[in-house]
Amino acid sequence: MTSFSYGEFAYVYDELMKDVPYDRWVEYAARKLQENGLSAPSILDIGCGTGEVSVRLAKAGYDVTGVDLSDDMLTVAQDKAQGEGVQLSLFQQDMSQLELPSSFDCAVIFCDSLNYLETEDQVKGTFKSVYDHLEPGGLLLFDVHSLYKVNHVFGENTFTYNEEELSYIWSCFQGEHPNSVEHDLTFFVYDERKDAYDRFDELHKQRTYSVDTYKQWLTEAGFSKVETTADFTSDSPTDKAERILFCVQK
Template sequence: MSYEQFAYLYDELMKDAPYDEWVRFVKERLAKYDVSGGRLLDLACGTGELSIRFADEGFQVTGIDLSSDMLAVAQAKAEKKGVRIPFFEQNMLDLDGQGQFDVIGIFCDSLNYLQTEEEVKETFSSVFQHVNHDGLFIFDVHSTFKISHGFIDQTFALNDERLSYIWNSFSGEHEHSVEHDLSFFVLDEQSGKYDRYDEFHYQRTYPVELYSNWLHDAGFELLEVCADFEPKSPESHSERIFFVARKK
């Protein structure tokens, strides 16, 4: 997948995302499970929107992402706000050199961009090595319901003066996977013409039971599985599943 142009459109496309809900969720779980310390690792941090919000809440934040373009946007935003956050271009499967953290998060369904079961397992193992004893690992993923009923064979569109897109989603090669085919049309204000950019994104999720088993195999104690930012067990129609695990 390519993020080169997408990185510079991402914040505009995600302007209505419930970022404050992610911050609230993390703060509530840290209090609930009596986790002290404020070192937070934001994996797949993207353009740093959550990283900056966590820093504003007093966390010592480190951000990691695979996309240098996303990180360039994140760094510029942090500098503009006067927030000091170290950002690193690195794969979440291998966090060598990153030290230890009190909480590690993979938010905004970013884990679903990993393409194989082995990559998810490697990520869990990598996180386990870098979270402190009794520290928390928190992540959210699309539910199998969301992939099957919310994305596959759906078309989404936006017709705006400066930015428009057509977004088609198709069934992926594997069960509970989806391919997103996106075309963006961005106004060039100097020429008055629209530039077209095409993106392809692949996401894959798994049943709750598999994530739970993989966390256990990596050495974590699974504390909580809930849905859609609420302290309730996932239901058949839940869309976003949250996992809270502790290193023991």
């Protein structure tokens, strides 16, 4: 059994996430930017990972800067941007302690990246850090898992994926904190050189909070307008909504 590092994970991540609706996040961002009169904004993509959203935003004509904690993820993102013929500025930084040379019209934290922060102080720090990097009137757009999804959809469930070159077993367990989940992942990745499968193990932890708690922390960070919708619709969140989207203005 081999310990699975984020370096290795970065190179199979896109295969695992190929059915994720990245276009829906991009469409959501474009709609909110238009509604708020930001026609040609600079966008900071926080937790950009392998660049799936960043590249789409850049291809749509936005000036995009990406930030991620993983250098390996950023390497994949840079290669992807070059392959698509777009320009990205990329920085390896902690989202709760941003130190960037410019400010932005919009910041996005998509694909439930905010839920990977383990402490309340990290979430609060992220909101404050983003606020300090936004232009007046700038937007913060982000999504999080709902309490319902963490506690009832993930629950104590197991998911599987089986393809010729990559398979995994994904087991979910209640985390150590309230409203948290631990994802215990075992991957089997085919190595053509050895004509055999390597096993890797990875543990991901996610934590979420109530909508009211997020709103309180955003207000404390200085944001003045907070709008919430559910599951890529224009509807307000219900008790069984799974993904909560926030549009917040400085």
